[in-house]
Amino acid sequence: MFNFDFYNPTKLMFGQGRIADIAGEIPPGAKVLITYGGGSIKSNGVYDQVMAALKGYELIEFSGIEPNPVYETLMQAVDLVKERGIDFLLAVGGGSVIDGTKFIAAAAVHPGDPWEIVLSRGTAARGALPLGAVLTLPATGSESNYRAVVTRQAMNAKISFYSDFFFPRFAVLDPVTTYSLPPVQISNGVVDAYMHVLEQYLTYPVNARVQERISEGLLLTLIEEGPRALADPTNYEVRSNIMLCATLALNGLISSGVPTDWSTHMVGHELTALYDIDHAATLAVLLPGMLQVTREEKRLRLLQYAHRIWGLTEGDEDERITAAIEKTREFFELMQMKTCLQDLGLTADNIPEIIASLESHDMVRLGENKNVTPEKVRQALELCL
Amino acid sequence: MFNFDFYNPTKLMFGQGRIADIAGEIPPGAKVLITYGGGSIKSNGVYDQVMAALKGYELIEFSGIEPNPVYETLMQAVDLVKERGIDFLLAVGGGSVIDGTKFIAAAAVHPGDPWEIVLSRGTAARGALPLGAVLTLPATGSESNYRAVVTRQAMNAKISFYSDFFFPRFAVLDPVTTYSLPPVQISNGVVDAYMHVLEQYLTYPVNARVQERISEGLLLTLIEEGPRALADPTNYEVRSNIMLCATLALNGLISSGVPTDWSTHMVGHELTALYDIDHAATLAVLLPGMLQVTREEKRLRLLQYAHRIWGLTEGDEDERITAAIEKTREFFELMQMKTCLQDLGLTADNIPEIIASLESHDMVRLGENKNVTPEKVRQALELCL
Numbered sequence: 174m175f176n177f178d179f180y181n182p183t184k185l186m187f188g189q190g191r192i193a194d195i196a197g198e199i200p201p202g203a204k205v206l207i208t209y210g211g212g213s214i215k216s217n218g219v220y221d222q223v224m225a226a227l228k229g230y231e232l233i234e235f236s237g238i239e240p241n242p243v244y245e246t247l248m249q250a251v252d253l254v255k256e257r258g259i260d261f262l263l264a265v266g267g268g269s270v271i272d273g274t275k276f277i278a279a280a281a282v283h284p285g286d287p288w289e290i291v292l293s294r295g296t297a298a299r300g301a302l303p304l305g306a307v308l309t310l311p312a313t314g315s316e317s318n319y320r321a322v323v324t325r326q327a328m329n330a331k332i333s334f335y336s337d338f339f340f341p342r343f344a345v346l347d348p349v350t351t352y353s354l355p356p357v358q359i360s361n362g363v364v365d366a367y368m369h370v371l372e373q374y375l376t377y378p379v380n381a382r383v384q385e386r387i388s389e390g391l392l393l394t395l396i397e398e399g400p401r402a403l404a405d406p407t408n409y410e411v412r413s414n415i416m417l418c419a420t421l422a423l424n425g426l427i428s429s430g431v432p433t434d435w436s437t438h439m440v441g442h443e444l445t446a447l448y449d450i451d452h453a454a455t456l457a458v459l460l461p462g463m464l465q466v467t468r469e470e471k472r473l474r475l476l477q478y479a480h481r482i483w484g485l486t487e488g489d490e491d492e493r494i495t496a497a498i499e500k501t502r503e504f505f506e507l508m509q510m511k512t513c514l515q516d517l518g519l520t521a522d523n524i525p526e527i528i529a530s531l532e533s534h535d536m537v538r539l540g541e542n543k544n545v546t547p548e549k550v551r552q553a554l555e556l557c558l
Numbered sequence: 559m560f561n562f563d564f565y566n567p568t569k570l571m572f573g574q575g576r577i578a579d580i581a582g583e584i585p586p587g588a589k590v591l592i593t594y595g596g597g598s599i600k601s602n603g604v605y606d607q608v609m610a611a612l613k614g615y616e617l618i619e620f621s622g623i624e625p626n627p628v629y630e631t632l633m634q635a636v637d638l639v640k641e642r643g644i645d646f647l648l649a650v651g652g653g654s655v656i657d658g659t660k661f662i663a664a665a666a667v668h669p670g671d672p673w674e675i676v677l678s679r680g681t682a683a684r685g686a687l688p689l690g691a692v693l694t695l696p697a698t699g700s701e702s703n704y705r706a707v708v709t710r711q712a713m714n715a716k717i718s719f720y721s722d723f724f725f726p727r728f729a730v731l732d733p734v735t736t737y738s739l740p741p742v743q744i745s746n747g748v749v750d751a752y753m754h755v756l757e758q759y760l761t762y763p764v765n766a767r768v769q770e771r772i773s774e775g776l777l778l779t780l781i782e783e784g785p786r787a788l789a790d791p792t793n794y795e796v797r798s799n800i801m802l803c804a805t806l807a808l809n810g811l812i813s814s815g816v817p818t819d820w821s822t823h824m825v826g827h828e829l830t831a832l833y834d835i836d837h838a839a840t841l842a843v844l845l846p847g848m849l850q851v852t853r854e855e856k857r858l859r860l861l862q863y864a865h866r867i868w869g870l871t872e873g874d875e876d877e878r879i880t881a882a883i884e885k886t887r888e889f890f891e892l893m894q895m896k897t898c899l900q901d902l903g904l905t906a907d908n909i910p911e912i913i914a915s916l917e918s919h920d921m922v923r924l925g926e927n928k929n930v931t932p933e934k935v936r937q938a939l940e941l942c943l
Contacts, residue, residue: 176573177572181567187559382782382799394767414559
């Protein structure tokens with residue numbers, strides 16, 4: 174296994190009714206900015222629970238953070254933070270709201286142009302206001318990690334960046350808050366979490382047995398519980414398992430000491446930025462093709478995946494690998510995802526602009542071996558049609 | 559799954575050569591007390607690496623922290639900390655040194671009688687000096703948790719206590735530092751870690767699938783790598799996997815949201831306090847008997863353990879449970895542990911004083927269902943003869 178640092182100071186507060194406990198985590202007298210997206214938290218009771226929990230604090234609200242949060246919107250919140258002298262940010266929502274709030278927290282104390290924080294992939298961040306999260310959509314893991322993704326429309330750019338300053342102080346994970354999610358968001362969330370695990374697992378072995386087993390445990394749980402989450406939306410245990418999987422899928426643990434890929438995510442970000450396609454939808458479509466063009470270098474791990482996750486023991490190695498990729502596609506379909514580009518309204522004609530966009534963002538050597546070139550991505554996209 | 563909080567701010571710094579990086583984690587100008595046990599860190603090069611890394615700091619040393627650290631010894635270090643105005647504690651060693659250093663850190667800033675911290679099981683702690691750890695013996699998980707165990711000889715008491723103040727700021731896990739450990743310490747460490755997992759896993763199911771899978775991953779890894787660690791002491795990958803297992807076995811993750819047992823540990827602490835037997839040696843002897851007297855209430859989880867860990871599918875349920883307990887004993891024997899009380903020099907004549915000691919420490923309702931009474935422990939001890 175490689176040398177690594179693992180550091181994650183976010184306090185997880187898990188379970189039904191835990192929103193009531195957030196006041197104990199925010200300094201008394203703090204002026205709190207509550208950030209959220211659309212109005213769903215008002216109709217599902219989460220907004221009311223937050224308000225009840227924070228009685229006595231001075232509260233200011235900023236709503237309208239969109240899926241794939243947009244720089245221009247977030248900068249309005251930065252102005253509000255400065256104008257009102259906010260001390261603490263509370264993000265209430267899914268990964269987009271939390272990602273956006275991380276940017277707001279860092280931008281509000283940034284001495285220069287805040288876009289530097291994004292462009293530098295986070296290294297330019299000099300600090301951040303403290304933030305907490307009330308998660309309502311299990312998917313990205315942003316509630317307990319140091320990553321964020323922000324989109325700048327004017328540049329057709331969707332960029333990930335990270336900094337230790339971005340860790341939420343706490344994250345409330347109440348599975349009940351997910352009961353009212355539309356099925357498409359559960360599908361997206363489960364597939365996003367699954368893909369986070371795969372991009373940290375389907376690389377090459379470095380004899381990191383614990384990380385491998387934890388990754389496999391997350392994959393198996395998502396396979397078992399994902400379809401149940403769609404079929405039985407108010408099953409507390411199922412939603413609990415999904416929520417915890419999504420958090421652990423990207424809290425830094427399973428990537429510790431192992432190579433990671435992220436090529437499918439990077440290509441997916443281009444599809445979202447160009448065509449406004451849901452993040453997880455891009456991943457479900459891209460993965461099978463991306464695995465086909467990298468299957469030789471991922472051979473050993475794909476065989477382990479075929480065996481431990483899908484129980485495949487019949488056929489020769491190539492047949493088992495092919496079957497594992499096919500099983501993965503079938504799982505995505507069971508989760509009601511589209512699995513080819515045409516179903517998303519894209520054709521071979523779109524491939525050149527996707528490749529051009531990747532190149533313009535300097536995404537030319539992707540994957541754990543840095544050999545997933547634009548040409549390889551083009552081959553993968555053709556297989557995804 | 560139950561509601562839970564999970565919080566663990568310790569930064570793990572894993573891998574060969576990482577001791578060199580500790581200076582970056584200790585405030586410049588800090589007056590550092592380096593705590594350690596016997597002289598092994600001087601012969602295996604760890605002491606020299608620490609000294610080289612901390613060039614420029616004012617360093618004071620306190621050696622002689624014994625296995626199962628003793629209150630009376632630790633209080634000498636507390637005096638030294640106060641006398642010299644120490645700002646930071648660096649524990650270099652195994653769980654005993656780190657546990658002892660947690661107590662020193664809390665006692666040094668405690669306004670009243672420091673024994674209150676232990677007696678209150680940690681709730682009386684009002685703060686602690688910052689501490690870091692350089693781990694040289696993978697076993698207890700103390701390097702990244704909030705627990706400590708201290709022995710007070712005058713009272714024949716070995717008591718666990720815990721507080722959020724006790725988390726080390728950082729923990730260096732360099733597998734190379736374990737190469738020179740005597741085999742008995744590797745055996746003890748692997749069995750201790752295995753037992754930590756079992757006491758958080760072998761209870762009753764609450765549909766916490768992720769925690770179960772992570773626990774199973776740790777058990778499987780210890781079973782695979784434990785014997786190799788004895789056979790091939792300088793195998794870096796094997797030692798890496800063991801070291802990470804021991805840390806994750808007791809960092810709070812796998813106990814999140816699930817019932818825990820700890821009865822075997824509590825009885826084991828009495829054996830250590832009364833007869834000065836190694837902690838892990840007590841666990842290896844006690845477990846099979848303790849499982850025999852609790853097998854009905856643990857039935858479902860024992861069946862899962864039999865299947866997922868030992869691959870047992872033949873025979874009826876009772877036969878599979880019996881076989882799983884037997885497989886566990888065989889694993890301990892493969893790890894060169896004794897597995898009956900007589901091999902530790904104890905007989906049926908000792909049972910009454912063990913029970914009396916348990917009762918005197920108010921350990922009368924142990925286990926996940928609080929129904930492991932002294933009478934049940936007596937039955938278990940008879941099975942362990």
